[in-house]
Amino acid sequence: MKQPAVLRRLSAVPRSDLHDRRLAALVGSALGVAFALCFATGLLSHLIQEPPGWFDWVSRPAGLYRITQGLHVVTGFVSIPLLLAKLWIVVPKLIEWPPARSVAQAFERLSLLPLVGGGLFLVVSGTFNVARTYPWQFLFPAAHYWVAWLTIGALIVHLGAKWAVIRSSLGSPDGGRADVLEPRRRQFLAGVGATAATVFVAVAGSTVGPLSRLSVLAQRRPGVGPQGLPVNKSAVGARVVDAATSTDYRLVVEGKVAHRLELTLSELAKLPQRTAELPLACVEGWSTSAVWTGVPLRDLLDMAGAAPDAEVRVESLQPRGSYRVADVSATHANDRDTLLALRLNDEELHLDHGYPVRLIGPNRPGVLQTKWVARLVVT
Amino acid sequence: MTVQRRPIAPIVGAILGVPLMAAGVVGVLGDSARVDPWELARWVVGADLAHDLVLAPLVLVLGAVIGRVLPASVRDPVRWAAATSAVLALIAIPFLGGRGRNASVPSLLNRNYGAGLLGAIAVVWALAALWGTVRMVRRRRG
Incomplete structure (x- = not known):
């Protein structure tokens, strides 16, 4: 050629x-x-x-x-x-x-x-x-x-x-x-x-x-957002505002449990609380540390009589979306710092951070830190 | 007489690499609910063609023009500053477009990306000017 x-x-x-x-x-x-x-x-x-x-x-x-x-x-x-x-x-x-x-x-x-x-x-x-x-x-x-x-x-x-x-x-x-x-x-x-x-x-x-000040092409400024923490998905965007602020809200624990639980927000607040400093780390690269307070997931599993090696499927109030549901392995469920958090930096959770209850645990991607948690299904 | 040995590395590379490439292709074909294989193929081939037929010729022509127009001592600083500005501008494209903004999430994409890009490019050219000046002074002395 x-x-x-x-x-x-x-x-x-x-x-x-x-x-x-x-x-x-x-x-x-x-x-x-x-x-x-x-x-x-x-x-x-x-x-x-x-x-x-x-x-x-x-x-x-x-x-x-x-x-x-x-x-x-x-x-x-x-x-x-x-x-x-x-x-x-x-x-x-x-x-x-x-x-x-x-x-x-x-x-x-x-x-x-x-x-x-x-x-x-x-x-x-x-x-x-x-x-x-x-x-x-x-x-x-x-x-x-x-x-x-x-x-x-x-x-x-x-x-x-x-x-x-x-x-x-x-x-x-x-x-x-x-x-x-x-x-x-x-x-x-x-x-x-x-x-x-x-x-x-x-x-x-x-x-x-x-x-941060020099990063002119960054997606975020760490520390900017409600309660000093960035937000990925808002309550309005996830269409959970009514369900999350309703007085009918209950956290349900069911699945492979001895007794099914249904807890109001004030019942959750009366349980022993634990505070941990944990980062929120997004898959898109930004991350910020914050202080979270709530009920250890393991405590709720024990209350419901779940097995010591129980795994949990955490479901949000969100009607849809790829990250409506997240699985928590036994390793993560048994870590005392894996919390169902009610408070962030010593304030009640902002609606955009998952009020009334959000999952937050150590070493998890942000998309698996489910917000507006409605149901824990033990598997 | 020397014995010609057949090089082994290309064979090892093909044996290890081809299955991984195949895994990617087979994976896409089996994931058509989330990814349309033809659309993805168009993007991958399109990225290659956009570089080979548009970006690369443009850069080569610009580099040649700089070589003809500018005195030797400042050519390299100008080339560096132009290339760096272009890289920053390319990265900035989707940020400047602003299509990712979301009224209900004010903490997302909350910078003035146009001003930031111009500022960064200004710093790059200032550094290049400093470099060029140092080179010119050195050349005159030397």
């Missing part, structure tokens, strides 16, 4: 000498570490939210999920300049002719489509999710999750195909010092690092409190 004229002309244009193997390997290594970290933390978050039978998420340390998910979101943002820099370095390969010299090379080059398309999709969809903007019909968490598998698989294929090139270009005995291009590579790397640091400062304030 003849090389198309437009490609021939493009390849004759003088180009920067920074479209270079060693630089590609250096930036690629940083990007690979970022993607691996994103994949691991993202997979963990998925396992916590949709746990398979073999997976039992720990309830301690209480702030672990806050760290892993904060890392996931911040690393995703920081990988944007790394990804764009990497693609810039290797861009002349796009017009290489012939496109492939062997079947193996054709396979390797085809695997770049899911790698590049998948990588770009992950950072774009992640960014749009943090901005709560959905110009598509599919459900974001599911699409983001499946494309992550596609991308990480393509990354491993790519790593294998390029292994020899990566090793030889990173492993020069003098660390590249004898190479006349090395100072310019260093400058390029410093530039990419500075851009990545700028992005970090611009977004990390949702998680890293002290940066």
